[in-house]
Amino acid sequence: MTNPLGLEGFQHVYSGKVRDLYAPLGPDGAPVPDRLMLVASDRISAYDWVLDTPIPDKGAVLTRLSLWWFDQLADLVPNHVVSTDVPAAVAGRAVIVRRLEMLKLEAIARAYLTGGGLEEYRAKGSVCGVPLPEGLEDGSRLPEPVFTPTTKAPVGEHDLPMSPAEVEELVGADVAAEVSRLTRAILARGNEIAAERGILIADTKVEFGRAADGSGGLVLGDEVLTPDSSRFWPAAAWQPGRSQPSYDKQFVRDWLTSPESGWSRSSGEAPPPLPERVVEQTRAKYVEAYELLTGETF
Known part of the structure; x- marks a missing residue:
């Protein structure tokens, strides 16, 4: 399989609308059976289309906010997160998870x-x-x-x-x-x-x-x-x-x-690229939501 991010020690498994899945490779070069790395991209989807225009920092906001919420929900339901120890190239926007x-x-x-x-x-x-x-x-x-x-x-x-x-x-x-x-x-x-x-x-x-x-x-x-x-x-x-x-x-x-x-x-045609002001305002909305909910500065 191709490896879009060129991550050594990982094999690309799947790309969804927003996230990419990689399998960690063991010492023998084979995928570790029960683990995956989930990477949140800056892609954004709407009306079932993945738009051509990314939103900067979106993947990091989604990852950090999800980790915060997983903690708030831990007594309700177990989650798939195993570790945040990931390669530097995807630090802050990727997690190691259980394969489900x-x-x-x-x-x-x-x-x-x-x-x-x-x-x-x-x-x-x-x-x-x-x-x-x-x-x-x-x-x-x-x-x-x-x-x-x-x-x-x-x-x-x-x-x-x-x-x-x-x-x-x-x-x-x-x-x-x-x-x-x-x-x-x-x-x-x-x-x-x-x-x-x-x-x-x-x-x-x-x-x-x-x-x-x-x-x-x-x-x-x-x-x-x-x-x-x-x-x-x-x-x-x-x-x-x-x-x-x-x-x-x-x-x-x-x-x-x-x-x-x-x-x-x-x-039936793909949506047009987003103008710069919509990109900037969308990023600001995501960051504002993160900061209001968590009380942390992004």
Whole structure:
């Protein structure tokens, strides 16, 4: 396999929309069986497209914020992190993790109604088959977090909403119930902590896996409660009935769907490069979210 970063002692395994996976090599040159290195790039995706324009420092922000959240969630669910001892070339944006068999679904929970969930609610009064109260609008707080999973589509294809029955068919009733419980618990804990820092977490996406031999319970993998996987809103500006200001990549989505970009989601064509000011403002939003949540200077 190619080795895009030229990392000695590691073999490139896979590249997703944002992250790259490498296998550490043992003394015999063979991949270490139960370990991987997860490298967060500065790539950014929107509307299931990986954009041509990177966001500087994004990989480091996502990695450091995920590590902080893994600590806050440690009593709820185990995570995949083994070590932050990584090659200098990827220091700060990579972690050594347990190799897991990942569940083939995106586990999503919503505490507020917006985005694709709002579109489905307006059409059907529900999200992923979960009925919701009447009279909700963009930004409405839900009575309690709801589990609204999607398929995990290959790069370049669209994730599709999954009903509770489809999740059970994919992973079994017991695992489906546990994924739902954990995803909603992660979002609830995230909002408890973020609310003290002036941030509302509207929704979040997490991923779970299991040990390759099937032993043990679910393990939280990938990233958690970052501006890439969640919608962060400033609590002081929250006002249902309109689109909310945000600390996440909604800023990029809004530019892409604005007349200025000249791009249409329905065109089937790749989005245009981001202008420098959108890149700078997006980086600033990511860093601001990190600093508000952790209390640390990036």
